Amino acid sequence: MLLMATSLMYGCAAPTVKLDDVLLQRLTTERIEVGMILDLFNPNDFGMPLETIDWGLRLFQSPFANGIAKFGRQIPARQSSRVEVPLGVRFADVASSVQQVVSSRTIPWNIGGTCNFRLPTGPLAIGYQNAGSWQNPLYR
Numbered sequence: 001m002l003l004m005a006t007s008l009m010y011g012c013a014a015p016t017v018k019l020d021d022v023l024l025q026r027l028t029t030e031r032i033e034v035g036m037i038l039d040l041f042n043p044n045d046f047g048m049p050l051e052t053i054d055w056g057l058r059l060f061q062s063p064f065a066n067g068i069a070k071f072g073r074q075i076p077a078r079q080s081s082r083v084e085v086p087l088g089v090r091f092a093d094v095a096s097s098v099q100q101v102v103s104s105r106t107i108p109w110n111i112g113g114t115c116n117f118r119l120p121t122g123p124l125a126i127g128y129q130n131a132g133s134w135q136n137p138l139y140r
Helices: 002-009 091-103
Strands: 016-027 031-042 048-059 062-075 079-090 106-119 122-135
Touching: 016 106, 016 122, 031 048, 031 091, 031 106, 048 079, 048 091, 062 079, 062 091, 079 091
Parallel strands: none
Antiparallel strands: 016 031, 031 079, 048 062, 048 106, 106 122
8 A cells, every 4th residue: 555655646546457357268177277358557648567467266265276477568558458367277286176176067266366567666566356157168
């Protein structure tokens, strides 16, 4: 909160982050691949460098996987940018949750994290979160 207040004192408005969609792209008996789509809006008169996006995925209300994606991408002044973050998890890495995922017809999910920007005044972190459920493609 102090960091955001410091950034605002120097004429920087905080960007907004909206989690547009979380798509189950592929599910096999070995791995799950998810595409997370964020809409970032920069209200400022200058571009804002997006450094990283960290994420945490919960399935069936239990922690499933987390990670960080590096970007080095500029969000243009007074524009929205669609940012796609591919998430891939091998079931061998999360063995305790696999049985529930492959045996359920629907998969409830929750995902959240932080978009991390680097400004001349210092770092700025903006959080996001959303939830939903997927139909398991193994049962189609």
